[in-house]
Structure formats: structure tokens, C-alpha cells
Amino acid sequence: MAKYTVKIEVRFKPGVLDPQGETIKHALFNLGYDNVESVKTGKLFWVELESNTVENAIQTVRQLADKLLANPVIEDFEVVSRK
Amino acid sequence: MAKYTVKIEVRFKPGVLDPQGETIKHALFNLGYDNVESVKTGKLFWVELESNTVENAIQTVRQLADKLLANPVIEDFEVVSRK
Numbered sequence: 001m002a003k004y005t006v007k008i009e010v011r012f013k014p015g016v017l018d019p020q021g022e023t024i025k026h027a028l029f030n031l032g033y034d035n036v037e038s039v040k041t042g043k044l045f046w047v048e049l050e051s052n053t054v055e056n057a058i059q060t061v062r063q064l065a066d067k068l069l070a071n072p073v074i075e076d077f078e079v080v081s082r083k
Numbered sequence: 084m085a086k087y088t089v090k091i092e093v094r095f096k097p098g099v100l101d102p103q104g105e106t107i108k109h110a111l112f113n114l115g116y117d118n119v120e121s122v123k124t125g126k127l128f129w130v131e132l133e134s135n136t137v138e139n140a141i142q143t144v145r146q147l148a149d150k151l152l153a154n155p156v157i158e159d160f161e162v163v164s165r166k
Contacts, residue, residue: 047121
């Protein structure tokens with residue numbers, strides 16, 4: 001068994017409203033950043049786990065991302081790196 | 084003026100507690116994922132803005148990340164991509 005760290009990126013599906021991003025955009029406008037056209041937000045997770053192979057580690061993390069880290073109705077997730 | 088999208092990754096500085104990550108780790112343990120050793124969380128932002136050069140776009144986004152997107156006491160941020 002070896003230790004792996006799998007990094008996951010979670011973002012809203014296209015067309016889903018991002019109220020936090022909208023709020024940040026308005027706050028930036030009020031701070032004088034009137035050239036900002038949009039702000040979108042997402043989440044990052046680094047999951048460190050024991051596994052026999054990197055493939056199994058990624059498969060496990062995909063499962064748990066689907067169950068707990070992302071809401072599949074409104075969010076997509078992607079494994080962006082592992083080591 | 085052209086339109087750029089700058090992507091920023093915000094993460095806790097080393098040694099800063101991540102209670103959300105701890106909670107996720109415990110939830111995963113209760114779901115049967117007893118091989119997960121730690122979970123760390125972070126934030127992602129995609130800022131779309133008008134700028135004359137990509138260098139200026141990145142400089143602006145670095146400024147606003149420092150002011151609004153990251154808490155410099157406990158968080159680091161990094162510009163991870165732009166297009």
C-alpha cells in the first residue's frame with residue numbers, strides 16, 4: 001500500500017447560477033475594478049489516501065467526489081492531478 | 084483591449100487548521116472510506132476581465148486576490164492559468 005494525494009476540482013455546470021461569484025463581481029466593481037466582466041467560483045479538494053495502485057486511488061476518489069464532494073445535479077468535478 | 088480569464092487557486096497556508104476538510108474526512112470514514120488519511124480544501128476563482136495585455140490582467144487579478152479573494156493571514160493564492 002502506498003500513499004497518494006489526489007486533487008479534485010469542482011465547478012458549476014454551464015448555465016448554473018453562481019451567486020457567490022456575482023457578489024464578488026459587484027464588490028470588485030465597488031472597489032473600482034470596473035473592467036471585471038465576470039467571476040466564477042469553484043472548490044478544490046486534496047484527498048490523501050492509502051491505496052495499492054494510483055488507478056485504485058483515483059477510482060476511490062471519483063466515487064467519493066460523486067457521493068460527498070460535488071453535487072452532481074449542479075456541479076461537475078475533475079481529477080486534476082495525483083502524486 | 085482584449086478579454087482574459089485568469090484562474091486563481093486559494094489554499095490554506097501550511098499549518099493552518101482546515102475544519103471543513105476534517106469534517107469531510109470524518110464523514111468519509113463513516114461512509115466506509117477508512118483509507119482516507121486527510122482532506123484539504125481550497126477555493127477556485129475564474130476572473131474574466133478586459134485588459135490591454137495579459138501581464139496587466141494578471142497583475143490586476145493578483146491585486147484583487149490579495150484584497151478580496153484570499154485572506155493573506157491564513158491563505159496563499161496562486162495564478163494557475165490564463166487565456
